[in-house]
Structure formats: C-alpha cells, structure tokens
Amino acid sequence: MAVLNDKNVILDVRNLSIDYRPLDQAPVQAVRNVSFQLRQGEVMGLVGESGCGKTTLMLGLMRLLPAGGRIVTGQVNFMGRDLMQLSEPEMNGVRWKNISMIFQGAMNALNPVHTVGDQIAEALLLHTPTREKAVLDARVLELLDLVGIAASRKDQYPHQYSGGMRQRAMIAMALACNPQVVIADEPTTALDVMIQAQILELLSNLRRELGLAIIFVTHDLGVVAEMCDAVLVMYGGVTAELADVDTIYNEPAHPYTQELLRAFPDLTRPGEKLTAIPGYPPRLDPPPPGCRFAPRCPKVFERCTQEEPMLHELGDGHVASCHLVTT
Amino acid sequence: MSDSVLEARHLRKLFPVASGGLFRRRPLFVHAIDDVSFTLGKAEVLAVVGESGCGKSTLALTLLGLERATSGQICFDGQDITHASRVQLNEMRRHVQMIFQDPYESLNPTMTIGEIVAEPLDVHGLAASRADREARVIAALEDAGLKPAANYLNRLPHELSGGQRQRVVIAGALVLEPQVLLADEPVSMLDVSIRAEILNLLAELRQTRGISILFITHDLGTVGYFADRIAVMYLGRIVEIGATLDVLQNPQHPYTKALLSVVPAPNPRLRRQRIILQGETPNPIAIPAGCRFHPRCPVAEARCRERDPVLVDVGIGHEAACLLVEGIWDS
Numbered sequence: 001m002a003v004l005n006d007k008n009v010i011l012d013v014r015n016l017s018i019d020y021r022p023l024d025q026a027p028v029q030a031v032r033n034v035s036f037q038l039r040q041g042e043v044m045g046l047v048g049e050s051g052c053g054k055t056t057l058m059l060g061l062m063r064l065l066p067a068g069g070r071i072v073t074g075q076v077n078f079m080g081r082d083l084m085q086l087s088e089p090e091m092n093g094v095r096w097k098n099i100s101m102i103f104q105g106a107m108n109a110l111n112p113v114h115t116v117g118d119q120i121a122e123a124l125l126l127h128t129p130t131r132e133k134a135v136l137d138a139r140v141l142e143l144l145d146l147v148g149i150a151a152s153r154k155d156q157y158p159h160q161y162s163g164g165m166r167q168r169a170m171i172a173m174a175l176a177c178n179p180q181v182v183i184a185d186e187p188t189t190a191l192d193v194m195i196q197a198q199i200l201e202l203l204s205n206l207r208r209e210l211g212l213a214i215i216f217v218t219h220d221l222g223v224v225a226e227m228c229d230a231v232l233v234m235y236g237g238v239t240a241e242l243a244d245v246d247t248i249y250n251e252p253a254h255p256y257t258q259e260l261l262r263a264f265p266d267l268t269r270p271g272e273k274l275t276a277i278p279g280y281p282p283r284l285d286p287p288p289p290g291c292r293f294a295p296r297c298p299k300v301f302e303r304c305t306q307e308e309p310m311l312h313e314l315g316d317g318h319v320a321s322c323h324l325v326t327t
Numbered sequence: 328m329s330d331s332v333l334e335a336r337h338l339r340k341l342f343p344v345a346s347g348g349l350f351r352r353r354p355l356f357v358h359a360i361d362d363v364s365f366t367l368g369k370a371e372v373l374a375v376v377g378e379s380g381c382g383k384s385t386l387a388l389t390l391l392g393l394e395r396a397t398s399g400q401i402c403f404d405g406q407d408i409t410h411a412s413r414v415q416l417n418e419m420r421r422h423v424q425m426i427f428q429d430p431y432e433s434l435n436p437t438m439t440i441g442e443i444v445a446e447p448l449d450v451h452g453l454a455a456s457r458a459d460r461e462a463r464v465i466a467a468l469e470d471a472g473l474k475p476a477a478n479y480l481n482r483l484p485h486e487l488s489g490g491q492r493q494r495v496v497i498a499g500a501l502v503l504e505p506q507v508l509l510a511d512e513p514v515s516m517l518d519v520s521i522r523a524e525i526l527n528l529l530a531e532l533r534q535t536r537g538i539s540i541l542f543i544t545h546d547l548g549t550v551g552y553f554a555d556r557i558a559v560m561y562l563g564r565i566v567e568i569g570a571t572l573d574v575l576q577n578p579q580h581p582y583t584k585a586l587l588s589v590v591p592a593p594n595p596r597l598r599r600q601r602i603i604l605q606g607e608t609p610n611p612i613a614i615p616a617g618c619r620f621h622p623r624c625p626v627a628e629a630r631c632r633e634r635d636p637v638l639v640d641v642g643i644g645h646e647a648a649c650l651l652v653e654g655i656w657d658s
C-alpha cells in the first residue's frame with residue numbers, strides 16, 4: 001500500500017506510537033505503530049470504541065498532547081517534512097495554517113463572554129499579519145458565509161447560537177487560515193440527526209470546493225459510510241484494519257470490524273437483532289500479551305493469546321492485524 | 328383500550344416567556360406540547376422521535392408530573408392523574424420511572440453506586456430492612472446487567488465506563504420495580520457497542536418484566552430494533568404514528584420521510600438521496616399558521632398555509648397529519 005511516490009499523498013503517518021505517563025502510575029500505551037496516508041481531497045474515517053486512542057493519535061500528530069503524553073516513535077510526513085522533527089516554532093507555523101483540528105466537544109468550549117465573530121477574528125489574528133479591522137471583518141464574514149451562518153449573527157454570543165450553529169462556528173475557526181488538512185474529532189456526536197446531516201453536507205461541500213483533506217473521527221459507522229473514502233479501524237491503540245470504505249463495510253477482514261458492524265443499528269434491516277460485543281476494551285497499562293481483541297473475539301484460537309498479530313497486507317491499501325488473515 | 332398503562336389526551340404544555348418589547352401587551356408562550364394524544368400499552372415500547380426542541384423531554388416531564396400540564400388529560404392505569412396531589416404523584420412515580428438524557432451528569436459523583444441505586448428506595452420509604460434494601464439494590468444492578476453486583480456496590484461513578492454508568496442509571500430506575508420507563512435519549516451519548524448492549528437490555532426488560540417503555544430519541548436509526556410503534560413529533564405535535572415497520576417502510580408524512588432519509592445507512596453502497604431540511608425547527612413561540620411543517624416542507628402546497636391538518640388514518644393503526652395524504656386511505 002505504501003506507494004511512496006503517490007504525489008497526491010499529503011499526510012503520511014508512519015509507525016506512530018504514543019504513551020501517557022501519569023505520575024506514580026504505569027505508562028498507558030495509548031497508540032502503537034499506527035500508519036496511514038491521507039491524499040488531497042480525501043476523507044478518512046477513524047473509528048473504534050471509546051478509549052481506543054483516536055483522539056490521542058490526532059493530538060499526537062498535531063503535537064498537542066496534554067502533559068504526560070509523549071510520542072514514543074514515528075514520523076508524520078507533511079509536504080516533505082517530518083512534523084515530529086520540527087522545532088516548536090516551526091510546528092506552530094504548521095498548526096492551524098496547514099493542519100487544523102476541530103476538537104471533541106469543542107462547541108461547548110466557545111468563550112461565553114466574547115461574540116462568535118470576535119472569536120473567529122482572534123483565530124485569524126494568531127496567524128495573519130494583518131491587524132486591520134476592515135480586512136479581518138471581511139474575512140470573518142466570508143468564513144461565516146462559508147459555513148452557512150448569516151452575517152447578522154456575527155455579533156451574537158455563543159449562548160444565542162444553537163448547538164448546530166456553534167459547531168459551524170468551530171468549523172469556521174478551523175478553516176480560518178485555509179488549511180489543507182482538517183481533523184474533525186466527533187464533530188456531530190452531540191447533534192440531532194437533521195443538524196448532523198447539515199454539517200456532513202457542509203463538510204462534503206468544503207472538501208469538494210476547497211480540496212480539503214479531512215480526517216473524520218467518530219464512533220458512528222453510519223456517518224463514516226456516508227462521508228468517507230477510506231477507513232482506519234482502531235482497537236486498543238493499534239490498527240485493526242485499514243481499507244477503502246467499500247471493503248471495510250462489505251469485505252471486512254478483521255473480526256473486530258465485523259463485530260463493530262453487527263453492533264450498529266441498520267434502519268434498512270429493522271427487526272434484526274443487534275449483537276453487542278461482549279466485554280470491554282483492554283487495559284493499556286500495559287496491554288495483555290497476544291492480540292488485544294482476543295478476549296472478546298468470537299474467532300479466537302490459541303495463537304491469538306500468545307502472539308501479537310502483525311499488520312498484514314491483503315490487497316491494494318487493505319491491511320488488517322489478525323492471525324486469521326495471515327494463514 | 329383496556330391494556331393501556333399510560334395515556335395522554337389532548338395534552339398541552341405552554342411555557343410563558345418574558346414578553347419582548349415594552350409595548351407588548353399579550354403574553355408570549357412556548358408551545359412545547361401542543362395537543363398530543365397517545366396511549367402506551369402494557370409491555371409496549373413506543374418510540375417518540377423528532378428533532379431537538381420538538382418537545383420530547385417536555386412530554387416525558389409532563390407525563391411524570393414534573394411539569395404541570397397546561398390542559399388535557401393524563402391517565403395512569405385508568406386513573407386521571409392530571410390534577411393529582413403531590414402525594415398521589417409520588418405514589419405514581421414509584422410505577423413510572425424516568426431515565427434522563429446524560430449518563431455523565433445524572434449520577435452524583437460523590438455517592439457510591441450502591442447508594443445511588445438505593446436512593447429511590449429511601450425516598451419512597453420502601454425498604455423493609457437493611458437486608459431488604461441491599462437485596463433490592465443487588466437485584467436491580469443485576470437486572471441492569473451489572474453482574475456480580477458486589478463488584479460495583481462500593482465504586483464511584485468515575486470508576487465506571489460510559490455503558491456501565493448508563494446501566495447504573497437504569498438500575499436506579501428499576502429498583503422500584505416500575506411498570507413504565509420513560510427513557511429520554513438513553514443511548515445517544517454512548518458508543519456503538521455499548522449502545523447495542525443498552526438497547527438489548529431495554530428490549531429484554533420488556534420481555535422479562537413486561538415493562539412498558541416510552542423511548543425518546545432523535546435518531547430513527549435506533550428504534551427499529553425493539554419499538555412496537557413510532558410516534559414522530561414536530562413542533563410539539565405528533566405528525567405521524569404507527570407500527571414500527573409501517574412508519575419505517577411506508578412513511579406518509581413528508582417530515583417522517585425527511586427524518587428517515589438523513590439516518591446514515593451503515594454501508595456506502597446504500598448511500599442515497601437525503602432530504603436535508605434547512606435551518607432548525609422553528610421557534611415554538613410563533614407556530615406557523617396552517618400546517619406547522621409547511622415552511623420547511625419540500626412538497627407544501629398553497630392550501631398547507633391555510634389549514635392545520637389533523638391525524639387521519641393512512642393504514643391500520645397508522646395515522647398521519649398531512650393534507651396531502653388525507654382521504655387517500657378511505658377511498
């Protein structure tokens with residue numbers, strides 16, 4: 001899959017591993033050896049249960065890990081540079097300008113005492129040389145228009161916005177500096193289905209019009225099927241499976257992907273029983289030996305509990321880490 | 328209906344709002360629930376779906392007497408409880424329990440799981456002895472799937488996963504052995520695999536205990552699995568109601584069709600045309616004249632601005648309130 005000279009590849013993540021080292025506690029191996037590539041204008045879904053390391057992976061490649069979080073190994077190649085090797089000021093030049101992020105739960109993190117327009121202007125000021133009010137204002141209005149917020153709302157406060165509008169404002173902020181890559185961490189999880197549909201449509205349009213590459217982090221498999229070109233399924237900090245969207249949904253190779261799909265309600269097949277995945281994700285401080293999914297896997301056999309499966313290539317851009325696919 | 332446990336008749340709930348301008352004489356009201364009638368049968372699961380702000384939570388709170396109905400009637404077990412006294416309401420609440428929206432906020436972080444689940448027993452003075460109290464708490468925890476209960480009794484909420492916390496909330500509702508559960512978005516905040524687990528748990532409770540469930544959600548995607556009937560709400564009113572399969576496979580109201588179209592199908596091969604309604608649900612202070620859905624309706628006609636449609640039969644036990652479907656079924 002690693003077509004090295006694929007010139008549309010904009011972000012190339014290699015073997016990224018991330019630990020958390022809480023004081024007085026065993027280190028948490030939150031992410032291990034995750035690799036993927038993102039092409040220009042591509043939407044990649046990042047899915048997996050709560051705690052599997054999705055947010056950590058994204059914060060890691062942005063180099064925004066909280067205290068205690070540490071990149072253990074890996075490269076993040078972006079436009080010919082390894083982001084992990086940049087100095088902090090250099091990295092600051094990449095953040096928001098080239099790669100920006102809509103944080104999980106961010107729509108509730110808008111500052112209540114400033115107007116939405118001012119907060120977007122502030123995001124602009126961080127990275128644009130201009131201090132001219134007229135220029136800033138024009139850009140703020142342009143951004144609001146891009147995300148479908150009426151100009152008349154610019155001087156309102158966050159509490160005067162609905163949840164959907166606040167999420168649009170966050171998207172406007174993420175787009176402020178014309179990034180090539182936007183990471184959206186659960187951008188629609190707290191919204192109702194109609195507003196979610198509006199936001200998904202907005203992101204699809206932005207991708208089409210601006211050629212944005214998007215990493216869409218979610219646990220909603222319906223949204224991923226709707227939006228994404230490729231899907232990375234994580235389990236307990238590692239890659240379970242990575243493939244194009246059709247393969248993931250119609251020929252999933254990893255038992256975890258298969259189980260995840262069976263646990264997801266499908267409106268087109270009412271009456272069918274949902275199959276919950278029994279048990280819970282593994283501890284990561286440290287993880288148990290063998291395959292991390294083994295304790296919950298319906299297809300587990302002896303080797304699974306002893307030996308950790310390596311990522312195995314199954315076809316063009318399709319990889320899975322399961323002993324069943326290697327034999 | 329003889330086997331109805333909970334019934335609403337022409338229920339209305341208006342909230343007064345501070346009137347805007349200085350010269351405004353007429354008081355303004357939020358029409359949160361605007362003429363809602365339905366029955367919930369014994370051991371029935373009725374799903375109530377609709378966008379944010381359509382009045383779902385207000386409906387549940389009003390049924391429970393936590394908000395007083397402005398007009399209309401509520402009957403529990405054949406008894407009119409609309410104007411019940413506090414004592415009577417308390418008695419009723421033993422049998423009608425509510426599961427609130429957010430599993431992270433509805434648990435007191437300083438109380439142990441055992442204390443949290445025992446609290447309703449203490450409030451209603453139902454435990455005969457310490458041993459009885461503990462036995463009931465253990466039974467409720469295990470019914471909610473937290474087995475063995477002893478492992479959970481002394482833990483604090485933050486030591487549990489999201490799914491486990493939601494199970495604690497459910498255990499707290501089960502401990503009084505209610506006949507009815509009003510479940511307000513019980514799975515919306517949860518992860519897929521946990522969601523399946525909680526949905527299956529609710530389905531099982533209906534089977535084993537004959538509990539009736541009013542299942543409130545904005546996500547039509549989750550209701551097909553165990554709801555017997557679906558009621559679709561728009562701006563404080565039920566605009567379509569019927570058996571789950573009828574509503575999902577043969578929706579009649581344009582709003583239901585739109586809601587169904589935006590539920591993402593979990594397979595890229597099933598991507599389809601979505602009917603995305605623009606904007607948010609309009610402000611329930613000024614309900615549009617005529618059909619309340621007409622300003623956002625993709626198929627509205629001139630007459631829809633004039634007449635407010637009522638629910639009419641569009642199939643067996645299937646009703647919709649839309650001028651465009653009126654008369655279709657009778658003929």
Ligand SMILES: Nc1ncnc2c1ncn2[C@@H]1O[C@H](COP(=O)(O)OP(=O)(O)OP(=O)(O)O)[C@@H](O)[C@H]1O
Pocket residue numbers: 020021022028030048049050051052053054055056057066067068104219284
């Ligand atoms: N600051 C931290 N210190 C220690 N451990 C942490 C910290 N942040 C996260 N973790 C742990 O790292 C793992 C990955 O967490 P992460 O937030 O990346 O998961 P996630 O996949 O984004 O989950 P969710 O779907 O709930 O957002 C979890 O086991 C979590 O408990």
Ligand SMILES: Nc1ncnc2c1ncn2[C@@H]1O[C@H](COP(=O)(O)OP(=O)(O)OP(=O)(O)O)[C@@H](O)[C@H]1O
Pocket residue numbers: 192342343357358359377378379380381382383384385386545611
């Ligand atoms: N105490 C109150 N005072 C004034 N208005 C209220 C009150 N409670 C609810 N409302 C209004 O009544 C309408 C219905 O609200 P409700 O919370 O019942 O909606 P909902 O369908 O549960 O929405 P959600 O899906 O967001 O939970 C909304 O417009 C809301 O703003």
Ligand SMILES: [Mg+2]
Pocket residue numbers: 054055056104185
């Ligand atoms: Mg996360």
Ligand SMILES: [Mg+2]
Pocket residue numbers: 383384385428511
């Ligand atoms: Mg609500």
